Amino acid sequence: MSETAFEDRVQSLRMIRDSAAAVMPADGGLGRVRALRFTLPGIDPAVWGSMGSMGWIGLRLPEEAGGIGLGMAEACALQEELGRALVPEPLVPGALSARLLAAAGDTALLPSLLAGENLVLTAWQQSADSLEAPGDPEAPRLFIPMAAAAGTVLLPVREGNGLALYAVEGTRATILKTQDGGHVGSLAPSLAGARRVAADVSAAMDLALDEAALGTAAYLLGLMERCFEMTLDYLRARQQFGKALGSFQALQHRAADLKIQIVLTRASVEGAAADLNAGAAGDARRALVSRAKARAAEAALRVTREAVQLHGAIGYTDEYDIGLFLRKAMVTANAFGSAALHRARYMRCAPGGQSV
Amino acid sequence: MSADLPLDELAALDEEAFRLHVREWIEGNYPLPVRHPTRRLHWHENKPWYMALSRKGWLAPGWPRDHGGMGLDATRQLIMLEEMERFGAARVNDMGLVMLGPMLIRYASEEQKRRFLPRILSGEDIWCQGYSEPNAGSDLAALRLDAADHGDHWILNGQKTWITLANDANWIFVLARTNKTGKKQEGISFLLLPMDSPGVSVRPIVNLDLHDEFCEVFFDNVRVPKDMVVGDVDKGWGYAKALLGFERIAIGSPKLSSNGLARLKQLAVSVGKDQDPAFLDSYARFSMELADLKALYEAYVERLKRGEAIGPDVSILKIVQTELFQRITDAMLEIAGGHAGLLEPMEDGLHPAGSFLLARPSTIFGGSSEILRNILARNVLDLPA
Numbered sequence: 190m191s192e193t194a195f196e197d198r199v200q201s202l203r204m205i206r207d208s209a210a211a212v213m214p215a216d217g218g219l220g221r222v223r224a225l226r227f228t229l230p231g232i233d234p235a236v237w238g239s240m241g242s243m244g245w246i247g248l249r250l251p252e253e254a255g256g257i258g259l260g261m262a263e264a265c266a267l268q269e270e271l272g273r274a275l276v277p278e279p280l281v282p283g284a285l286s287a288r289l290l291a292a293a294g295d296t297a298l299l300p301s302l303l304a305g306e307n308l309v310l311t312a313w314q315q316s317a318d319s320l321e322a323p324g325d326p327e328a329p330r331l332f333i334p335m336a337a338a339a340g341t342v343l344l345p346v347r348e349g350n351g352l353a354l355y356a357v358e359g360t361r362a363t364i365l366k367t368q369d370g371g372h373v374g375s376l377a378p379s380l381a382g383a384r385r386v387a388a389d390v391s392a393a394m395d396l397a398l399d400e401a402a403l404g405t406a407a408y409l410l411g412l413m414e415r416c417f418e419m420t421l422d423y424l425r426a427r428q429q430f431g432k433a434l435g436s437f438q439a440l441q442h443r444a445a446d447l448k449i450q451i452v453l454t455r456a457s458v459e460g461a462a463a464d465l466n467a468g469a470a471g472d473a474r475r476a477l478v479s480r481a482k483a484r485a486a487e488a489a490l491r492v493t494r495e496a497v498q499l500h501g502a503i504g505y506t507d508e509y510d511i512g513l514f515l516r517k518a519m520v521t522a523n524a525f526g527s528a529a530l531h532r533a534r535y536m537r538c539a540p541g542g543q544s545v
Numbered sequence: 546m547s548a549d550l551p552l553d554e555l556a557a558l559d560e561e562a563f564r565l566h567v568r569e570w571i572e573g574n575y576p577l578p579v580r581h582p583t584r585r586l587h588w589h590e591n592k593p594w595y596m597a598l599s600r601k602g603w604l605a606p607g608w609p610r611d612h613g614g615m616g617l618d619a620t621r622q623l624i625m626l627e628e629m630e631r632f633g634a635a636r637v638n639d640m641g642l643v644m645l646g647p648m649l650i651r652y653a654s655e656e657q658k659r660r661f662l663p664r665i666l667s668g669e670d671i672w673c674q675g676y677s678e679p680n681a682g683s684d685l686a687a688l689r690l691d692a693a694d695h696g697d698h699w700i701l702n703g704q705k706t707w708i709t710l711a712n713d714a715n716w717i718f719v720l721a722r723t724n725k726t727g728k729k730q731e732g733i734s735f736l737l738l739p740m741d742s743p744g745v746s747v748r749p750i751v752n753l754d755l756h757d758e759f760c761e762v763f764f765d766n767v768r769v770p771k772d773m774v775v776g777d778v779d780k781g782w783g784y785a786k787a788l789l790g791f792e793r794i795a796i797g798s799p800k801l802s803s804n805g806l807a808r809l810k811q812l813a814v815s816v817g818k819d820q821d822p823a824f825l826d827s828y829a830r831f832s833m834e835l836a837d838l839k840a841l842y843e844a845y846v847e848r849l850k851r852g853e854a855i856g857p858d859v860s861i862l863k864i865v866q867t868e869l870f871q872r873i874t875d876a877m878l879e880i881a882g883g884h885a886g887l888l889e890p891m892e893d894g895l896h897p898a899g900s901f902l903l904a905r906p907s908t909i910f911g912g913s914s915e916i917l918r919n920i921l922a923r924n925v926l927d928l929p930a
């Protein structure tokens with residue numbers, strides 16, 4: 190990369206991070222997040238609207254499709270900021286739907302989705318741990334995040350060799366609450382009243398799921414980083430035995446180990462994003478994404494688990510914020526594929542992966 | 546339903562017959578609607594089970610017979626525990642049974658034993674443990690609950706916190722400061738008082754699993770008669786530590802890990818990963834670790850039964866159990882996929898998120914894993930401070 194291209198990139202990442210402040214309270218407080226917990230639809234439509242007006246929902250789409258044409262590095266930087274603030278609005282799933290609609294050349298649903306006026310979610314998942322959309326016409330669709338907030342649901346359905354896409358207005362999902370205060374929906378696929386949007390979105394689906402997995406990894410990165418900062422603050426402030434907890438070497442080593450996990454996660458996520466921007470495709474892309482998502486899922490659970498431990502009993506209360514990070518990680522770590530799923534996929538896709 | 550065997554005959558049954566007898570009785574007599582709960586039940590929920598065990602005389606398998614216990618050997622205590630777990634019997638409000646009782650049996654006056662032990666076994670008294678304070682957690686000896694001497698009684702002022710199920714208890718045992726001169730470990734006394742003493746108030750705290758399981762307890766000019774001290778005044782630290790030894794054996798019980806492992810296997814079947822080679826390998830590892838834990842636990846229970854002092858090495862047992870349980874529930878989360886984040890149990894009653902959250906604080910209470918490792922390094926391995 191030339192000097193100016195590099196500076197442009199840094200500038201663009203800084204701008205996107207700064208723009209995230211628009212939906213985040215200046216003091217970093219989690220009051221809004223707490224207020225939305227265990228409510229339905231569980232998101233603030235005004236915040237979803239801001240995400241639209243800032244171009245985030247179509248961040249990756251070309252300008253012709255109504256997007257702003259930024260790369261995966263910017264998408265990940267943004268997700269990281271959202272993860273730091275535990276933002277509940279489902280940008281990753283919304284952007285996935287936007288990708289599919291754009292690939293289908295849809296003009297009916299895409300504009301209002303990109304504007305943040307409608308939330309369109311895609312009911313792709315058929316099993317508890319998955320990163321594939323088989324599109325079985327009969328199979329119930331599971332774990333649709335924040336389904337109660339959706340105005341429209343997209344249903345991928347296998348038809349011959351293609352993966353057709355249908356749009357269903359309204360949601361008839363069965364709702365299950367999640368640990369983070371959000372929810373997931375499941376529904377039986379029904380094409381009654383559905384509109385056929387496209388005959389085949391398999392290629393777009395493939396890419397969109399990978400981008401969603403990487404975006405989720407970036408969200409987890411932000412989440413663990415903020416949680417870690419709060420833990421360091423606590424280790425500096427809390428005294429036992431007449432000293433700050435952070436002065437005990439056993440805890441210093443624990444903090445050092447967590448830092449190592451976070452740095453590795455960042456290297457993995459940012460590396461994958463840069464390579465995707467540079468055109469990594471097919472199995473190369475899958476291997477990169479899987480490496481980042483497996484690392485992020487494991488590291489996020491470890492950092493948030495240990496953060497609670499290092500806080501002692503206060504970390505195990507609902508009124509103290511640190512536990513919100515653990516409970517968000519419990520929900521998000523397996524979204525778009527668990528660490529185990531991604532390890533297995535890495536072995537299938539990485540160069541030389543199949544043989545040991 | 547199994548015959549009502551006298552204790553002598555029960556204890557004389559061979560292991561297999563004993564196991565079957567216990568199993569049959571639990572199956573026929575467990576009264577609660579819930580099995581395998583992933584949270585501590587409140588007294589109003591578990592009382593029928595406590596009372597059933599009380600009537601049967603099975604509440605205290607490890608207490609000596611002359612104090613109303615079953616006086617079982619370690620192997621049979623472990624069998625009882627395994628059968629309770631196999632069935633998914635809920636844990637009762639057991640602080641009187643597993644912590645205070647054994648401590649009173651060793652250190653209390655005859656008068657105190659006669660007064661308190663039967664009431665634990667009858668379910669009349671439900672105890673809670675008042676040790677921790679906001680600024681005295683790991684550094685327990687820094688506690689400040691003030692006990693001012695007023696001749697024939699003390700007046701307590703101050704606060705305890707994180708007191709498990711204080712909202713269910715009618716009695717509390719506390720560590721209070723009766724003397725402010727000298728080392729902080731000296732000048733602590735072990736006191737007993739009813740929760741309805743004037744000036745005691747309780748504020749439940751919602752925990753990470755959204756239950757009101759632990760509480761703050763405030764003391765505002767609370768009067769405690771002098772005969773409510775256990776052992777010598779100002780020497781409570783020693784008794785407090787002995788009680789922690791009993792608590793660590795209780796937490797070291799393989800109950801939670803073995804229940805967790807059974808649930809992990811069911812979950813693997815439920816999500817179709819039970820034939821996955823990576824799962825099978827970790828399952829084998831956990832199973833073997835659980836067997837090792839049981840062997841270690843049995844050795845400690847045997848020592849307890851022989852009346853041996855429980856030393857600082859009991860830390861090992863507590864670390865092994867709690868960390869195994871945590872790793873088992875970590876594995877649950879990883880294989881559960883989307884179910885890992887659910888707030889309520891799955892349709893088949895499995896609840897990976899609930900198990901995972903239940904496992905979290907076990908490395909914090911009863912001596913955190915970090916503090917226990919410090920104790921091991923210093924008091925068992927004799928490494929320099």
Ligand SMILES: Cc1cc2nc3c(=O)[nH]c(=O)nc-3n(C[C@H](O)[C@H](O)[C@H](O)COP(=O)(O)OP(=O)(O)OC[C@H]3O[C@@H](n4cnc5c(N)ncnc54)[C@H](O)[C@@H]3O)c2cc1C
Nearest residue numbers: 437498499501502676677682683707708709906910913915
């Ligand atoms: C669910 C639950 C139930 C409880 N029930 C009861 C109860 O019934 N009665 C009661 O009295 N108490 C109870 N407690 C309190 C428990 O005993 C304390 O939480 C524990 O002693 C730790 O104290 P703390 O929470 O203040 O953490 P802190 O002492 O502030 O410790 C915070 C972190 O620092 C670590 N740390 C502290 N000092 C050192 C050191 N020197 N070296 C290395 N690491 C260190 C700790 O291990 C921990 O990870 C309960 C706690 C929980 C979570």
